[in-house]
Amino acid sequence: MSSYEKEKAFALETVRQAAKLVRKIREEMIGPAFTKDDKSPVTVADFTVQALIGKRLKEFFPQDLLVGEEDSAELCTMSGKPVLEKICTYLKTAGISANAETVCGWIDHGKSTTGKRFWTLDPIDGTKGFIRGDHYAVALALIENGEIKLGVLGCPNLKEAGLTDNLGAGTLAFAVRGQGAWWTSLEEDSGAKPLKVSEHKQPFETIMLRSFETQHVDSPRMSELKRILGIKNAPILMDSLTKYVVLAAGHADLMLRFPVEDHPYECIWDQAPGVIIIEEAGGKVTDLDGKPLDYTKGRQLLSNRGVLLSNGHLHQAVKEAIQQIQHKH
Numbered sequence: 297m298s299s300y301e302k303e304k305a306f307a308l309e310t311v312r313q314a315a316k317l318v319r320k321i322r323e324e325m326i327g328p329a330f331t332k333d334d335k336s337p338v339t340v341a342d343f344t345v346q347a348l349i350g351k352r353l354k355e356f357f358p359q360d361l362l363v364g365e366e367d368s369a370e371l372c373t374m375s376g377k378p379v380l381e382k383i384c385t386y387l388k389t390a391g392i393s394a395n396a397e398t399v400c401g402w403i404d405h406g407k408s409t410t411g412k413r414f415w416t417l418d419p420i421d422g423t424k425g426f427i428r429g430d431h432y433a434v435a436l437a438l439i440e441n442g443e444i445k446l447g448v449l450g451c452p453n454l455k456e457a458g459l460t461d462n463l464g465a466g467t468l469a470f471a472v473r474g475q476g477a478w479w480t481s482l483e484e485d486s487g488a489k490p491l492k493v494s495e496h497k498q499p500f501e502t503i504m505l506r507s508f509e510t511q512h513v514d515s516p517r518m519s520e521l522k523r524i525l526g527i528k529n530a531p532i533l534m535d536s537l538t539k540y541v542v543l544a545a546g547h548a549d550l551m552l553r554f555p556v557e558d559h560p561y562e563c564i565w566d567q568a569p570g571v572i573i574i575e576e577a578g579g580k581v582t583d584l585d586g587k588p589l590d591y592t593k594g595r596q597l598l599s600n601r602g603v604l605l606s607n608g609h610l611h612q613a614v615k616e617a618i619q620q621i622q623h624k625h
């Protein structure tokens with residue numbers, strides 16, 4: 297078997313199963329009466345996915361560590377009890393029988409610290425998109441010796457190959473180091489087709505990706521950057537790592553995140569699965585200073601400032617523009 301074949305097969309099957317389950321939870325739990333204050337469908341879905349993936353990882357790769365976004369502390373309180381019951385019910389629909397204690401054990405598998413070899417998991421990246429009925433992603437990556445080896449993104453509302461003009465039937469995107477980046481249908485394996493970044497070389501022709509949520513964006517610095525680069529095109533607004541698939545597919549050229557007070561450092565699970573897909577599609581990823589992202593500092597990228605993701609061709613020009621902005625502020 298070629299390298300990482302077993303891990304790839306595991307990750308694809310697991311993320312596909314998890315993403316379909318999460319879609320079902322959303323359809324059943326978020327009716328017209330749903331309000332933003334009620335986080336319950338979100339927590340049920342996040343925890344169910346982390347339980348499912350924790351369970352499967354323990355089974356298939358019992359030696360491996362998992363660094364996941366969630367833990368079961370909240371579920372052990374009185375108010376967590378109905379959520380826990382719902383998690384058990386949904387796992388059952390996926391053919392998994394478990395009691396409350398087992399479920400918490402699977403979820404807490406994700407409390408590992410980082411190590412020589414570990415997986416990162418964001419069970420639902422883009423929670424606000426999930427609630428709104430827009431884009432979100434189930435995001436899983438494998439890191440070994442500080443290098444991302446494999447990444448899988450299950451994007452339940454993304455059109456084929458990352459087309460962005462409307463919501464679609466779901467895309468599963470994946471990459472293994474040195475083996476290219478690929479996509480297939482989320483529903484079933486429709487054959488893997490390659491992802492390739494765009495050829496745009498001129499900053500003025502750039503199409504940027506941006507978080508849908510304006511609180512996640514440093515708008516003044518972003519406007520300044522657009523002005524310096526002469527970018528005229530409106531950005532594509534999307535939630536979650538789904539943006540990284542769109543960039544990898546060549547439908548956009550650039551995405552960056554300035555650190556903001558509420559979010560000074562990126563979490564590893566919010567980057568790793570999408571970063572390898574962009575890199576293997578021919579793109580480039582660094583922090584805003586051009587430094588490679590360092591996955592050896594724990595749950596966050598503590599030695600990096602922000603992220604800069606591009607088709608590669610535009611990277612240097614954008615980095616220089618960022619430097620100009622920073623010198624001014």
Ligand code: AMP
Pocket residue numbers: 421422423506507508509511512513534535536537556558559563566
């Ligand atoms: P996006 O839809 O690209 O904004 O990505 C959502 C993810 O970004 C979440 O998983 C958050 O961890 C993270 N995030 C980015 N910026 C912020 C911020 N300013 N505040 C809170 N979370 C953020």
Ligand code: MG
Pocket residue numbers: 418420421422565566
């Ligand atoms: Mg996230």
